[in-house]
Amino acid sequence: MSTQAPFTIEQFYKYLAEGKLMAGKCLKCGKIHLPPRPLCDNCYGQDFEWTEVSGKGKLLTYTIIHVAPPQFQTLAPYAVGIVQLENGLKIPGMISGVQQEQLKVGLELTIDFAACSAGQAWPQWQRYCFRQT
Amino acid sequence: MNGKPLVSIVSAGLSKFGKHEGLFAREIFSLAVKEAFDRCPKLDPKRDIKALFIGHMGESYEHQGHMGAAAADWAGLLGIPATRTEAACASSGAALRSGVYAVLSGLADVVMVGGVEKMTHRTTAEVTEYLAMASDYPFEQFHGITFPGLFALMATAHMNAYGTTQEQMAKVAVKNHHHASLNPKAHMQKEITVENVLASKMVAWPLKIYDCSLITDGASCIILTKPEIAGKFTDMPVHIVGSGQASDTIGLYERKTLTSLQSAKLAAKTAYEMAAVKPEDVNLAEVHDCFTFAEIMAYEDLGFCKVGEGGKLVVEGKTALGGRLPVNTSGGLKAKGHPVGATGVAQAYEMYLQLTGQADKRQVKDAQVGLTHNVGGSGATATVHVYRSDQA
Ligand SMILES: [Zn+2]
Numbered sequence: 032m033s034t035q036a037p038f039t040i041e042q043f044y045k046y047l048a049e050g051k052l053m054a055g056k057c058l059k060c061g062k063i064h065l066p067p068r069p070l071c072d073n074c075y076g077q078d079f080e081w082t083e084v085s086g087k088g089k090l091l092t093y094t095i096i097h098v099a100p101p102q103f104q105t106l107a108p109y110a111v112g113i114v115q116l117e118n119g120l121k122i123p124g125m126i127s128g129v130q131q132e133q134l135k136v137g138l139e140l141t142i143d144f145a146a147c148s149a150g151q152a153w154p155q156w157q158r159y160c161f162r163q164t
Numbered sequence: 165m166n167g168k169p170l171v172s173i174v175s176a177g178l179s180k181f182g183k184h185e186g187l188f189a190r191e192i193f194s195l196a197v198k199e200a201f202d203r204c205p206k207l208d209p210k211r212d213i214k215a216l217f218i219g220h221m222g223e224s225y226e227h228q229g230h231m232g233a234a235a236a237d238w239a240g241l242l243g244i245p246a247t248r249t250e251a252a253c254a255s256s257g258a259a260l261r262s263g264v265y266a267v268l269s270g271l272a273d274v275v276m277v278g279g280v281e282k283m284t285h286r287t288t289a290e291v292t293e294y295l296a297m298a299s300d301y302p303f304e305q306f307h308g309i310t311f312p313g314l315f316a317l318m319a320t321a322h323m324n325a326y327g328t329t330q331e332q333m334a335k336v337a338v339k340n341h342h343h344a345s346l347n348p349k350a351h352m353q354k355e356i357t358v359e360n361v362l363a364s365k366m367v368a369w370p371l372k373i374y375d376c377s378l379i380t381d382g383a384s385c386i387i388l389t390k391p392e393i394a395g396k397f398t399d400m401p402v403h404i405v406g407s408g409q410a411s412d413t414i415g416l417y418e419r420k421t422l423t424s425l426q427s428a429k430l431a432a433k434t435a436y437e438m439a440a441v442k443p444e445d446v447n448l449a450e451v452h453d454c455f456t457f458a459e460i461m462a463y464e465d466l467g468f469c470k471v472g473e474g475g476k477l478v479v480e481g482k483t484a485l486g487g488r489l490p491v492n493t494s495g496g497l498k499a500k501g502h503p504v505g506a507t508g509v510a511q512a513y514e515m516y517l518q519l520t521g522q523a524d525k526r527q528v529k530d531a532q533v534g535l536t537h538n539v540g541g542s543g544a545t546a547t548v549h550v551y552r553s554d555q556a
Contacts, residue, residue: 040302044302092321092422093320094313094319094369094370094371096312097365097368098310098312099308100292100293100310101289101293102293109308111307111308111309111313113417121417121418122417123303123307124307125307125308136320136321136324158306158307
């Protein structure tokens with residue numbers, strides 16, 4: 032266990048930079064955490080294994096941001112949504128390459144690991160986005 | 165607990181809500197404090213007040229943290245324990261809850277609770293960034309999701325599930341602007357129309373600028389006592405008979421549902437049970453309309469209507485002054501303004517005025533039972549309080 036990558040948000044983003052969407056699975060109760068966390072909120076276990084998650088899912092809800100924080104103003108307007116992945120877990124992210132009129136709840140999307148860069152001020156983690164499947 | 169007073173409000177103060185150019189937050193707070201002291205001549209602040217809790221959301225606005233001690237100093241109360249509470253836009257709802265804890269613990273029999281925020285000296289982009297700090301950093305802020313964006317995500321889900329419309333949301337804004345036109349302390353005094361709202365600039369689809377609460381400076385303050393000693397200070401106390409607070413995931417994306425706030429439902433359940441009150445017993449409410457859609461969702465979470473029928477409730481006029489259950493008679497966050505740290509206690513201030521018959525042009529007749537609902541972030545915190553007039 033000691034050589035295993037830590038079950039942290041930072042490690043989650045490091046895997047994304049390698050093109051992998053990884054979750055932490057609790058070895059005690061089986062709960063899958065996306066993002067991973069070092070303490071299971073269900074059983075308080077601290078032993079996990081990494082499990083790769085499908086990056087395909089359906090759009091649960093969306094919005095188009097017109098008034099953006101300073102770091103994102105060059106991108107506005109941009110679409111963001113919450114995607115329910117095939118394993119049932121949910122993650123938010125920007126939606127790229129979809130016309131506003133085509134956005135609808137239930138749209139099939141796939142994660143894209145290419146960075147949706149938004150300037151330099153924020154930590155330079157890989158910023159995934161979603162594209163139409 | 166079966167509807168007995170937990171604590172009593174013996175006085176209340178509110179600064180004008182709007183732009184306070186050239187004033188620091190602590191200076192605005194002193195304006196609210198002065199009104200509370202003037203309303204209650206039997207209170208000797210330096211002798212009687214044993215603790216202060218103040219809601220204040222952000223250090224970023226003035227580059228100033230540690231508001232507890234600063235507020236105590238500017239209120240002329242140095243020496244007493246003074247603590248800042250922070251729960252995003254529910255910071256002073258949490259201060260109120262902390263005041264209830266303090267009085268019920270027996271450690272303090274008279275407590276000041278308040279809230280303050282100074283926001284208008286910052287640009288909209290800066291305020292957008294500071295408010296977003298109350299949302300999840302690695303999965304929301306990091307992906308460019310703003311605060312209006314989070315409520316827009318809930319609104320889209322609600323529209324999709326129940327057919328809620330942008331016109332229904334606009335009705336909330338029209339109603340609350342009308343109420344604010346009757347409140348001299350409100351930031352906005354002008355009436356608007358559904359057409360104004362629908363034609364206004366897009367912020368985060370489907371929410372437009374007139375769906376959003378205002379960037380406002382302001383402060384609020386109330387004095388709580390043990391119910392047994394309220395009569396020493398006033399002939400017209402208002403009793404808090406129910407107090408609930410609850411938490412949920414900081415990230416909206418992790419929630420079980422996107423069309424209601426579990427934190428608000430939990431806090432309401434706690435407060436209703438303590439107060440021995442049902443939703444249909446409530447005569448008026450101040451709810452957290454940070455966005456018009458949030459008021460529609462609040463109706464449903466508080467049990468004022470069936471799930472999915474919040475939009476209908478506002479269109480039927482039931483929540484307007486003169487309706488069965490007037491909501492946000494002060495003008496709400498939407499038109500009275502939303503100095504975030506001040507909002508929760510500002511709602512309690514309106515309840516104090518209404519339940520003591522001092523709400524002037526916006527007075528709700530024969531009101532005896534009131535409710536306030538204060539939400540932090542996208543719903544990771546909620547506080548709900550139930551109030552009764554002394555005559556009830
Ligand atoms: Zn577990």
